[in-house]
Amino acid sequence: MEAAREEEPAARGSAGEDGDSAEAPPPTRDTPEDIVLEAPASGLAFHPARDLLAAGDVDGDVFVFSYSCQEGETKELWSSGHHLKSCRAVVFSEDGQKLVTVSKDKAIHILDVERGQLERRISKAHGAPINSLLLVDENVLATGDDTGGVRLWDQRKEGPLMDMRQHEEYIADMALDPAKKLLLTASGDSCLGVFNIKRRRFELLSEPQSGDLTSVTLMKCGKKVACGSSEGTIYLFNWDGFGATSDRFALRAESIDCMVPVTESLLCTGSTDGVIRAVNILPNRVVGSIGQHAGEPVEKLALSHCGRFLASSGHDQRLKFWDMTQLQAVVVNDYRQRKKKGGPLRGLSSKAWSPDDFFAGLREEEDPRTLGEEESEDSD
Numbered sequence: 001m002e003a004a005r006e007e008e009p010a011a012r013g014s015a016g017e018d019g020d021s022a023e024a025p026p027p028t029r030d031t032p033e034d035i036v037l038e039a040p041a042s043g044l045a046f047h048p049a050r051d052l053l054a055a056g057d058v059d060g061d062v063f064v065f066s067y068s069c070q071e072g073e074t075k076e077l078w079s080s081g082h083h084l085k086s087c088r089a090v091v092f093s094e095d096g097q098k099l100v101t102v103s104k105d106k107a108i109h110i111l112d113v114e115r116g117q118l119e120r121r122i123s124k125a126h127g128a129p130i131n132s133l134l135l136v137d138e139n140v141l142a143t144g145d146d147t148g149g150v151r152l153w154d155q156r157k158e159g160p161l162m163d164m165r166q167h168e169e170y171i172a173d174m175a176l177d178p179a180k181k182l183l184l185t186a187s188g189d190s191c192l193g194v195f196n197i198k199r200r201r202f203e204l205l206s207e208p209q210s211g212d213l214t215s216v217t218l219m220k221c222g223k224k225v226a227c228g229s230s231e232g233t234i235y236l237f238n239w240d241g242f243g244a245t246s247d248r249f250a251l252r253a254e255s256i257d258c259m260v261p262v263t264e265s266l267l268c269t270g271s272t273d274g275v276i277r278a279v280n281i282l283p284n285r286v287v288g289s290i291g292q293h294a295g296e297p298v299e300k301l302a303l304s305h306c307g308r309f310l311a312s313s314g315h316d317q318r319l320k321f322w323d324m325t326q327l328q329a330v331v332v333n334d335y336r337q338r339k340k341k342g343g344p345l346r347g348l349s350s351k352a353w354s355p356d357d358f359f360a361g362l363r364e365e366e367d368p369r370t371l372g373e374e375e376s377e378d379s380d
């Protein structure tokens with residue numbers, strides 16, 4: 001199945017009537033053009049070294065695109081339709097030569113990036129649909145399913161290395177510490193799970209929070225773990241203090257469906273309201289808006305290998321690129337300047353807001369419950 005593309009840009013400058021003029025170079029954009037798919041993408045990943053973006057959609061198709069800021073140069077390289085149901089996560093190997101995908105059809109696929117060919121299929125990797133995927137190293141990967149099962153795999157061997165089921169609901173997201181010892185899981189049962197994958201054993205579950213935990217990432221050089229929730233709250237845990245939260249921060253968002261770290265203190269969140277927010281952790285602040293999928297939920301976020309572009313997929317069936325240059329330069333002071341209630345959310349990219357945008361009138365309001373929490377100090 002081929003992805004539907006946006007209309008091709010106007011023909012590039014061509015030679016004059018006498019054929020003497022040279023062809024004009026294509027216009028340069030701040031970001032690559034949007035990519036339009038035939039179905040929403042539920043998996044999204046950048047190549048670790050090249051300007052390639054992989055996406056897996058709800059129809060089970062997987063695509064790899066080359067992207068460029070040159071007008072008309074963002075193109076589909078290949079597509080694969082091997083999954084029978086929705087492709088829920090995609091990730092490139094560390095060397096960028098393989099693409100691993102998981103699906104609602106309970107299968108794990110390993111594809112060759114250059115040729116787009118399926119190299120290996122684990123057909124019944126789980127007894128339930130697989131929802132999340134994380135690569136541990138060039139050979140080992142972790143998967144989580146819809147019923148709370150977590151499995152560890154070595155691609156050189158048959159069968160899982162570890163099979164745990166401590167969660168009661170789906171595994172929404174996973175994260176790994178730099179030492180590649182502890183696997184952290186965010187689950188629909190509202191708990192953060194901790195698994196020691198070196199010793200292949202379960203460690204603990206956190207206290208239940210409010211709403212499903214939808215995402216998890218390490219912040220503050222590994223001192224903090226941030227979890228997004230379906231209630232629009234970011235929960236913070238101290239490293240080695242996973243039993244209970246150390247802090248929480250409620251956003252003016254319907255939910256936090258996905259998030260990706262940008263620096264040790266800044267992360268981006270995607271929500272059901274379609275807005276991509278930049279959030280600083282400790283001090284806890286909504287810094288501004290990176291962009292939006294107008295009126296449509298944001299499904300996935302990914303940061304490019306160079307850190308310049310954020311890619312987002314939404315229910316509008318578009319893959320969008322956002323320039324992160326301005327956000328990289330943001331410095332958040334500990335001193336908290338009181339913002340006028342109902343003031344506009346600060347735009348952090350040239351595409352963040354436009355006067356005729358559906359969300360041009362969106363306003364961020366202070367939540368009185370977060371006033372004290374925003375002054376929280378970082379702790380070891």
